[in-house]
Amino acid sequence: MNKLMTTAIAGVAFGLTAFTANAATLDDVKAKGFVQCGISQGLPGFSNPDSDGNWVGLDVDVCRAVAAAIFGDSEAVKYTPLSSKERFTALQSGEVDVLSRNTTWTMTRDANLGLNFAGVNYYDGQGFMVRKSLGVASTLELSGAAVCTQTGTTTELNIADYFLENGMEYEVVAFEKAAEVVAAYDAGRCDVYSTDASGLYANRLRLTNPDEHMVLPEIISKEPLGPVVRQGDDQWFNIVRWSLNAMINAEEMGITSANIDSKMGGKNPGVQRFLGETGTFGEMIGVPSDWAVNIVKQVGNYGESFDKHVGPDTPLAIARGVNALWSKGGILYAAPIR
């Protein structure tokens, strides 16, 4: 009977506490001492393990910026590699605090999945890669082709739309893991490999003979990629959004990890606000006043991060293009810190 009582009490206790999820992600994160960040299972340039097994990339830098803002330590991050199919469930269920995994901002995802996009850290578009030997010069010649892609992506939906729109036939073969897609395309199962253009450049390096393949000129969709958080926690949303904005604003103001110390105590009011020397910007979002300093010092500004991971001097060799600042011919534009 004693046993029965204990079970009953435990049952009641569990019933009361089960699923009483709390909204304050920041408190959780502070209590844990780190940010749990959802990333890809390996996409060079965006989130990929380096030779020492540390995750690096443009998407990883967003996670690191958030940790730098909160803890003053960009290393206070733990990573959860997620397939495209798993990612939203992982965020919804609270397995990760933020999802920074080349995820396209779409209306359904924003409005229907209980999630919010905190900004855009890379403007992408969907492209197609084929074997040079096929002699194809345009996507409009692809009628009847087999296309390899990943499940749970905007890619597979865009393909359906595009081929339908142009009255072309197609066969889609969709795999759960990026590695499987690449292997199947490499083996010749598909004539075409389609994903975000950035992903094409990254995964081309994984093919047996990268030089035998080419990316077709057409871009068939808009893929604004950005970090995602759960809906309903505005404070956390603000922290992620403004950590990214800080990186972009730093580039615009010419603040880099190398020169930030020399900017301290200067007279430019905008820079003073950025550095936390005036105003209470950190306090507004619930982080220390030197939050932006820590982001730039430890992670760098957006331009530095871009050049380091995907820029012209990396194997991906992606030009800034639309991802340049609005003031330099691109569309990258962050709201001001004021």
Next chain:
Amino acid sequence: MSSPQNSFSLRKIVYDPKIRGLFFQTILFALLLYFFYSIITNTVENLQSRGIPIGFGFLDNASGFPVSFKLISYITSDSNAKLILVGLLNTLFVAVLGIITATILGLIFGVMRLSKNSIISAIATVYIEVLRNIPLLVQILLLYYGVLKTLPLAKDSLSFLGIFFANIKGISVPTISFGSAETPFIISIIVALIIMVALRLWSRKRQEKTGQQFPATKIGFAILIGLPLLILIASGWPVEVSIPELGRFSLKGGMTISPEFIALYLALSIYTSAFIAETVRAGIMSVSHGQTEASDSLGLPRNKTLNLIIIPQALRVIIPPLTSQYLNLTKNSSLAVAIGYTDLFASAGGVLNITGQALELIAITMTFYLLFSLLTSMFMNWYNSRIKLVER
């Protein structure tokens, strides 16, 4: 001071095991109810607070999700419900074919393992032990990439008789369509099959009664071929054959069986056949050797001994574990997602990714797998009770 009588009856109630049991069961039941109630209300509340809609309305929305291997016509503007149906049929298709093949292979290897010929039994032993001990997912991937690596590119397709082709995109076969006569044609086949069965039953009855034989099988087949042929001739022979031919990227026309399906089907069949072989072996060994000896002494040939004496008795031992192998095969087919075959799990996953209705979709998926499992079990139980020993 209470009367001893009174306190005695109270005591009696408190210590009555029946009443006490009832009391605690009621409490436990109430707690359980409360437990589930709070889980459900909490979940609903949490979903609402995050703006995730609840309900099955999403099933009517257009899916937008492309599927290449499908048994019914489906386009991306069709509903999510239809997409799930496409996946469900793909699961049933690979499961049913897999079950048939696995049973045949399992029977063969199970009997082989018992063979007196040591080479034959060694082959069976290796087959069974190797396949049983490699994880299924590994076998699926191995077969898939194996299939891909062995088959040539589309432009160098292997061809048989100029109408069958094999390349890395699958095996292409010609298809026949009957245009306007499609429905009557199918009906005529069904009618012919019914006539065949009726004929057999009738001829058997007649033989039992009068001893006269009737060539039921021959005549039955004649009807099976003749009736549909008649229908086609009557409707002006609207037969069209579509033979695959090489297009720019792959073969056009006919029907193509995708390598994903082939790999999944083979892997499921082979893997499960190893387990079935062991079940068959155990079943046969459970039939006492005296039965074989008795049959031998009656002068029955070896194959008749096996078919008429051993197997019917062994089946009683084989059927229950066989059922669970069939269920395993069906459930294992959900590994399809690894190689891009759109089964129930993959199609529901596709809908989940687009709509985010996790709870609803998991409930749907679970219900279908459960339903299929229950139906299989019911059928096998029925079959088992039909073949059980009838004592006279």
